[in-house]
Amino acid sequence: MQLSAQQLKAFDDQGYVFMPNCFADEEVALMRSEGEDILKADRQEVWREKTGAPRTAFAAHTFNELFRLLVSHPRLVGPLKQYFGEDVYVHQFKLNAKAAFEGEVWQWHQDYGTWARDDGMPLPRAMNIAVFLDEVMAINGPLLLVPGSHKKGVLEAGHDKLTTSYPLWTLDKETVTQLVADAEAKHGAGIVAPTGKPGSVLMFHGNLVHASPPNITPYPRKIVYLTLCAVSNHITKFTRAEWIAHRDFTPIVPVEDDALMEYARAHRVAAE
């Protein structure tokens, strides 16, 4: 799959592209079911909220065949190879749970800020791909994006190790207020919250400022965040565990477009 000229222009202007219905129900149902099993597992890759609810599961593509197929899927890998003009590798894989009632905040941040500071990634030539496993609604802790904020470079940030269980380089209130005012003036919306059915995909720039609020509803909001990095831009500092910031820079070889569907049909789960 390739991005259209219009999608590339939107990405350049706003810093993100949203693609509803990128994966079919049948493909997503199995990812949701296997994702839930992984989040229940007692293993080092699964981090928890202060309440014990799952927060994020790292590196599932290294131990789960379905998620291995997902990270090699041409609908995700194709647009990134097109955009970067070279091969890509998996820098990070996170399954963020944002559990019903207990999913906590992710404060305002840029992902590339962490990749640069903690991992020594030379340039913001890596991108986040969010794959919705549940329906993302306005009410269940959607991702909030500040349009155009990816053009501001790496902003000053503080290392927040207290707010939640996950250490993050976060932006201060004054910076976020200014960025949101700029976005309102330039793009007509200070903050956007893409919402959609399971199987929708959101790609966003490594420098795009984003956050997500707590989820106080009974509706879980699982999203896979896959970070693919241009191979020539691989990380140079190994301060985080290998299963958080990967050190295998082998180019992804895309699978067939029907690989997930074939696998899902062979491992069918009951429809919800």
Next chain:
Amino acid sequence: MQLSAQQLKAFDDQGYVFMPNCFADEEVALMRSEGEDILKADRQEVWREKTGAPRTAFAAHTFNELFRLLVSHPRLVGPLKQYFGEDVYVHQFKLNAKAAFEGEVWQWHQDYGTWARDDGMPLPRAMNIAVFLDEVMAINGPLLLVPGSHKKGVLEAGHDKLTTSYPLWTLDKETVTQLVADAEAKHGAGIVAPTGKPGSVLMFHGNLVHASPPNITPYPRKIVYLTLCAVSNHITKFTRAEWIAHRDFTPIVPVEDDALMEYARAHRVAAE
């Protein structure tokens, strides 16, 4: 002002009525400005979040002329006298700040649960009227309502004194999950979040289950919550301070419909 037959039917079915643009910009601008001054004040009626940001200001109608006019306004008092078929008095006045970045959660609860348990209010013959002073958006901590949940009576609740600075009788996760599933089946939406411009008004039943998530955006979300109670249904237990649960059961005498506008014009503030 009176509710239409359609509004009364919607209220009976769903437990709430939303009225966009109930007050004009000019009327709301002064309430917003005076509300901000009140929230900054160092007085016992102003409660704060753990961060120090304002959470709620009680009883402003007892010390501020503009808010005295608001609680006596025919657009608010008229529908309640119509609905209850008798005079009403002010049971509670809260200005909830839901401050930018710092406004914390209000957990799932029914207001009448508190009025009954803490204040000895005989019947749910009191109603909440929310007057939006800022724009309420999906992203800045809107009120979340479970349609139809007002028909379930007073549900079992636990007294939460830990989560936030405000003690509240809150519902457990299983109860909320069931209510939301029921609402989804019956009303096509498990949770609704009325959003709108400043000056919009939301009236909701004392037994309607509701909550509001934290506000992590730069957009403040101030709402006045006015609770008017049928005079014959006045409270009988005085466990809370008089400025939290009022003991003056004098029937409200409505002011003229243009009273707020006249006052706003005489005390004009610069438009935002």
